[in-house]
Amino acid sequence: VTVPLLLLLLLAPLAAAQWQSCANNNGNYTPNSTYQANLRLLSSTLPKKAASNTNLFATATVGDVPDMVHALTLCRGDFNASACQSCVATAFEDAQQLCAYNKEAAVYYDPCMLKFSNKNFLATTDTDNQGLLLYNTQNFTTNADITQRLLFTLINSTAQSAANSSRRFTTSRLDVGSSPTLYCLMQCTPDLTADDCMACFQSVLSVTLQYLGGRQGGRVLGVRCNMRYEMYPFFQGDPTLRIINLAPEVPAINNNTTPATVQPPAAAPPPDGKATVQEQNGRSSRKRALLIIAVVAPLSSILLCFICSVVWMRRRRKGKANLNNQAATNRPEEDALVWRLEEKSSEFTLFDFSEILHATHNFSKENLLGRGGFGPVYKGQLPDEMEIAVKRLASHSGQGFTEFKNEVELIAKLQHNNLVKLLGCCIQGEEKVLVYEYLPNKSLDFFIFDANRTTLVDWKKRREIIEGIAQGLLYLHKHSRLRIIHRDLKASNILLDQDMNPKISDFGLAKIFSSNDIEGSTKRVVGTYGYMAPEYASEGIYSIKSDVFSFGVLLLEILSGKRNSGFHQYGDFLNLLGYSWQLWEGGGWLELLEVSIVKEIHTTEARRYVNIALMCVQESADDRPTMSEVVAMLTSESVILPEPNHPAYFNLRVSKVHESTSVVVPCSNNDVTITEEPDGR
Template sequence: MISVPLFLALVPLAAGELLAQFCGNGINFTANGTYQSNLASLAATLPSNVSSSPNLFATATAGGAPDTVYALALCRGDVTSATACGDCVAASFQNASRTCPMDRSATIFYDDCLLRFSGDGGFLAPPNITENATLFQYWNQENILGDAGVVAGNVRELLNETARAAATTARRFATGFMDASSVSIPTLYSLTQCTPDLTSGDCLACLRRLIDMMNSTTSVRVGGRILVLRCNLRFEKFVFYSGEPTLRVTPPGSSPAPDPITPIKRNKSKSVVIAAIVSPVAAVALCLIVCYCFRSRRFREGKRLQKRRSRRFQGEDELVWEMEGEISEFSVFDFHQVLVATDNFSEEKKLGEGGFGPVYKGLLSEGLEIAVKRLASHSGQGFIEFKNEVQLIAKLQHRNLVRLLGCCSQGEEKILVYEYLPNKSLDFYIFDAKRTALLDWNKRLAIIEGIAQGLLYLHKHSRLRVIHRDLKPSNILLDSEMNPKISDFGLAKIFSSNSNEGTTRRVAGTYGYMAPEYASEGHFSPKSDVFSFGVIILEIISGKRNASVHQCEDFINLLGYAWKLFAEERWLELVDASVVPNCQSSCMMRCINIALLCVQENAIDRPTMSDVVAMLTSESMVLDEPKHPAYFHVRVTNHDESSTYGTSSAKM
């Protein structure tokens, strides 16, 4: 989270030297007390535990509450000497005693190892791959000579491939190199590592998050590294690791060349890496599917798997939707099963109603709560959105996207079955005078960051390139822990890898959240979603709707009002009164700045979601001054003409 101090090195670091240390939050232990004794016990045993581990990784606990000490240590995967590994962890404890005396928690980064200990064991389980409290960056001040776009593309390709390789090994460690002589830049070397207790997917997600922190400046440096507690990466123009590289990566757009250094060949190593990635993922997916089907047999006795190549539906237009009944991404529910789950679509189960149709809460016989989205009868427009949403969201999987469990089609009944999210939608909280107090600043910031991660996945990391086109607070659902999940993909557009923009004559969405180029000309791109996201940030921070004219002095909308306050350094007046007493001012000001960059009138001036995530997660990035926002002289309304999932009361 951006409120956490960032340790940023600006000087060269030699191998084996101390990189960074993060002391605790000011909470100290008593000298010669029980906590100190427990810490000394861990310092005596953990180095040998790590060095004797096949993965060079160990966690440990000493003592009982309230003086329990938790610790984690990891040595770099290419450290071949057990003695060197143990000595590095021991040196970390010694460094902590000097630089963080009496602190109950500390994180130490050496070149060959890392150590974390604390009286709070939350960092051990479950692993948090998005924390920034331990974020450390170092960048060589020299740039790689050559075309900046080519250089940045090569660096990212090298790191992404090495990250994929690391995620498939038990040790979660990989090294790589790229012979880039064919594109007239130096040969590059890379290293990626995660703590071995991360799953393959979490390791890859953690490393990709670090790669996404790299901007146009840092991605052309001759070397750099980013570390957090759970994963780290490094690249250089010289060999900095021991042993042969795990893989060789060919520069994008060039043909594989014989490797003069190592017998690993691009065509072979690439195949091995791909096979190593695909096989475990496919096996895990298959196991999950089998287990789910087995456990679901009790309450699916009446289920009829629909296996049809095509089926014709009636509406304002006749459309054909090809739907496979046994695809792995979701299940096809029997209509009778849905009726039972929703008590025949009773009013008591109704959550609300939107442009698509009513939404009901349901309960399957196994005890699983679901949200049932029922297409309104004879709605040609609704069917198009139904078809679009099933085909799209079944292929998307991310922690910040709502999960589609399945669908149902029988006669005129077209139904989507989602996971049920008990905390409704974001607008249910931020626009309500009483409920807004339930969201403190940390929760609001976590929601902002979660939405950003979900959008980044849609725009860049999913199997499809997706533009949502209807992002707004009522389409941001909250789970039991208030984590945000983007919903309602009825208006989403899918693009190939070679395109990411389009134009439509049918402008559909919600006024107040539409980018100006989309509202006036029907032109949409990922920058359209960036605009909507900027509006949402301002609404989250202020608790005001964009279209609430009476709350924005003489301005016609929230965007102009926020821009004026920010320009006059009165931005604190924008912040919701319920969070001001406990706010972290620099963090809030930074978020407002980011929001205003997102809502600039010209799409070319807005950042990408990669840029936004980097700005949110790294205080070291210098932010541009925003230009005046869109709709500065145009009134917007709050008409919700094309919402296909429902109003704020129609939530999962």
């Protein structure tokens, strides 16, 4: 009789594992009551809502007081939407059976958890002292003391990675010498901030330290966060965080730590090796339940072999069931990118995410340099005191893995004084990070559009910046191994080093051409309003002349200290191009120049630079010069400049009729993604 019972306990976590916590103190509902009807309504909507959420997370509230029901569900990040929906639906059924007519209940499975209550626990993201602790009563046998310390290092690293990830989810693996391989999974509800998530994990770490130290496996289950570790790979797919070759000096264990979320068991597990189940109810008004399950398997070899075979068969079936889901992810593509990068020169570094966290102080606000279209950029410092700029791809940004891969592989091949240097990258699960050289003087727009800083960039320096940008573009268009169209050249993408030398950055939208290609087209127009060439904005056609147009806009901005678009109006015009053209036709090009450089620049030189800029922004791409011709015109006064034709968008005027504003803009059937430049930083 004992063997079948123990077998069921051991197989429960592998099949439809379930652990429940029923709150008797919150009252009961009656059959066919309004409360039960509200529960049924939630059970029909919440599973689909969770499955349709990218984070497999959902909350909902149904009904009116006193029959209002609040619910929260979270599926494990390595399961697919179908498994999530099925698990949550089952959870509703089981919760109403296991906690019959309780108004509050929580149920935990491997794929998901569910909690509902008549009390509004959704109103706060604070963690409470309700939780479930499960552990294996067998201890580590190989290098037990070192393995125990390594376990806490793994859990701490996994917690930091999960708290800082967009999904608040991380799986990990630790391989160190002769110690056993350890696997870990940690997850918070994604509505928690990184700090709140880490606070929840701190409670988990305290429990782990006091009650799970030395155990071969264990888990802490809570409403807001959870953790599990084992000596075998229990999660699906490859770990997002790998820790290898860890130095033997691991952190010492602090035995004075006390748990914050889960209360200790009333007594230590019995030494006879039998599985035990303990449940404690607190004396507080909420009387939250604590369930402690200890599972051990000192069975005979026959029973053990039988269990292993069952486990293998179940995992094999599960693997087949999840083949389609795994194929839908981009992990193989990410791995392929990593392999290609590892084959490149030693100057390019593949960083571990823990190194990035340490360098940026866990992406602290104090280290934030700014926010680009694809995510925030942080300042960091490596152990050798080298300063770096870290661009962290935001999960909600328009830049997906394709653009990220494009930027990494592209910049890794480019070497030019006027292109920002990419030092390396980090690709670990949801985290995709680019590591650049740190340029202390920020970006060009920081100076030329700010009245308090514009005098810091005199005409001599502006001329050097203009020529440097032109040389960088010429390299991309002609002298690099591939012909590269940047597609997003603008003032904020021109970074300045300590000597104010310009470096073109942000190649996420760049396109690569062979030497025989002249132009390309796309149905997805991406770029920044005010810098896009008309043929690209309206028809999706891009070429080297698209970058030339952007350069012309940038040149006019450097000369005038004004943005091409934004909240400024120039006389009768809504943009800088029309205003510049009007001044050019009237011979008043000097009026275009910023006041601080008028006295430093010769009239002839001023006319020449305005002429070059207007040639670059001509409406017809065929009329615009190439960057080779632009560089020649900038560096040699002997080159004769033709008169420019009218620029694109020059007829964007302010209508004085009825004091309303009418704008003539090109129509487009493309799926346009546009980034608007802010008026200031």
